[in-house]
Amino acid sequence: MSGKTATREAYGRALAELGGYNKRVVVLDADLSKSTKTADFARVFPERFFNMGVAEQNLIGTAAGLAAAGKIPFASTFAVFATGRAFDQIRNSVAYAGLNVKIAATHAGVTVGEDGGSHQSVEDIAVMRSLPNLTVFVPADEAETFGAVRAAAEIDGPVYIRLGRAGVPPVHGQGFRFVPGKAVIIREGRDAAIIATGIMVAAALKAASALAGEGIEARVVSMHTIKPLDVEAVLSAARETGALVTAEEHSVIGGLGGAVCEAVCQLYPVPVKRVGLPDVFGESGKPEELLEKFGLTPSGIADAVRGAVKMKKAGI
Numbered sequence: 179m180s181g182k183t184a185t186r187e188a189y190g191r192a193l194a195e196l197g198g199y200n201k202r203v204v205v206l207d208a209d210l211s212k213s214t215k216t217a218d219f220a221r222v223f224p225e226r227f228f229n230m231g232v233a234e235q236n237l238i239g240t241a242a243g244l245a246a247a248g249k250i251p252f253a254s255t256f257a258v259f260a261t262g263r264a265f266d267q268i269r270n271s272v273a274y275a276g277l278n279v280k281i282a283a284t285h286a287g288v289t290v291g292e293d294g295g296s297h298q299s300v301e302d303i304a305v306m307r308s309l310p311n312l313t314v315f316v317p318a319d320e321a322e323t324f325g326a327v328r329a330a331a332e333i334d335g336p337v338y339i340r341l342g343r344a345g346v347p348p349v350h351g352q353g354f355r356f357v358p359g360k361a362v363i364i365r366e367g368r369d370a371a372i373i374a375t376g377i378m379v380a381a382a383l384k385a386a387s388a389l390a391g392e393g394i395e396a397r398v399v400s401m402h403t404i405k406p407l408d409v410e411a412v413l414s415a416a417r418e419t420g421a422l423v424t425a426e427e428h429s430v431i432g433g434l435g436g437a438v439c440e441a442v443c444q445l446y447p448v449p450v451k452r453v454g455l456p457d458v459f460g461e462s463g464k465p466e467e468l469l470e471k472f473g474l475t476p477s478g479i480a481d482a483v484r485g486a487v488k489m490k491k492a493g494i
Contacts, residue, residue: 182345185376186284188323189341190215193252193282195324196331197223203331204244206230208237208255214284214341216254234259238267238279245277250331256290257283257299257340261306272336273309280330282339287427288455288472289344289377289465298460304432306338307405313358314405316340316426316434318379319348322402325356333358342377342427344465349379349400359403361411367397370483370490371415371422375401375434378425378453384476389483396423396483404434412441416448421486423451425479427469430454449489451482 197203197219204226211217211229220227230237234255241251253260260283261268272279283302290298306314313333315326323341330337349364364379365386374382379400386396397419399411416422422442424435435452442448455472469475 182347183320184343184345185317185319185323185341186215186343188320189282189284189327189339190218192324192327194218194222196327197226200250200331202248202250204228204249204251206237206241206251206253208232208234208259210255214254234263235267238264238281239271241279242267242271242275242277245279250278250280252280252282254282254284256297257286257302258297261299261302265305269309273311276311276335278334278336280337280339282327282341284341285343286340287342287376288460288468288474289342289427291343291465291468292462294462295459300429300455300460301432302340303404303426303428303434304436307432307437311335312405313337313403314340315358315402316375316404317402318374318376318400319346319350321348321350321354322356322400326402329356329358340376344377346377347380349383356402359406359408361408362400362402363397364400365396365398367395368419369395369421370487371397371399371419372425372479372483373399373401373412373415373422373434373438374425375404377427378474378479381474381476382425382479385479385483388476388480394483394487401434404437407437407441409441409445412438413446416442416446421449421490423453423479423482423486425453425474427474428454429457431457449486449494451486453479453482
């Protein structure tokens with residue numbers, strides 16, 4: 179793979195591929211199929227596609243009913259609508275009931291851009307991670323997205339897949355294998371570890387390259403599964419490097435950073451710096467401008483690594 183591909187685009191292609199060999203798969207959308215890319219599935223399997231209109235609660239409720247009838251429904255809309263407007267249905271009809279519904283939400287994070295804070299979901303990982311029975315995937319590139327979609331269809335239970343609008347570069351080469359709940363070490367390092375998810379994995383790799391020029395060797399870990407978290411990968415990084423940085427296009431509260439801090443504070447305390455939105459809503463702007471404003475950049479990650487390494491050396 180070369181160039182940039184939005185994970186929502188990869189989702190559309192993966193879904194159409196999945197539908198070809200798994201006849202139980204059905205797809206629902208809330209009148210946004212061109213944007214969520216479920217239109218790719220609708221074109222080849224129109225009899226298994228349902229446009230529920232601008233009615234997100236009905237979207238999830240109907241998906242729950244289809245799951246109860248033995249289907250494997252993938253329900254899609256924008257992340258801010260899926261996790262906000264339909265939270266009650268996700269909690270009670272899907273997660274509480276343990277139904278086999280896959281919620282693939284696109285347009286997450288500030289890279290939604292000019293649509294602004296009302297449409298930029300920066301709390302959805304925290305909300306979905308808090309629900310029992312729910313698996314949470316945040317793919318970093320096309321390869322992880324295809325892997326997440328295939329894995330979701332095989333998991334017997336509810337899954338949340340967080341997808342983005344903006345194009346992202348590939349971070350995995352040939353031979354990559356997606357294993358739910360298993361992080362991937364993309365770059366080795368002994369001085370600190372950057373545990374990243376989603377679009378921040380590519381930024382973490384750039385940060386690690388820049389830091390290497392300063393003599394700081396940073397491990398880069400792609401944490402594509404937020405729940406269940408790969409605690410062993412986190413603890414190995416803590417033991418072997420002594421300093422951690424988390425990076426996500428999400429609030430620093432309750433997402434990947436929160437999950438990592440929960441693990442290390444109980445089991446192997448080390449300095450942890452979190453890169454993410456600092457307890458604020460997003461705002462309108464071009465994606466690259468917003469990433470810069472909130473420090474969701476290679477330089478922002480590199481600064482956090484320097485800080486974590488300094489804390490480690492100071493014994494903090």
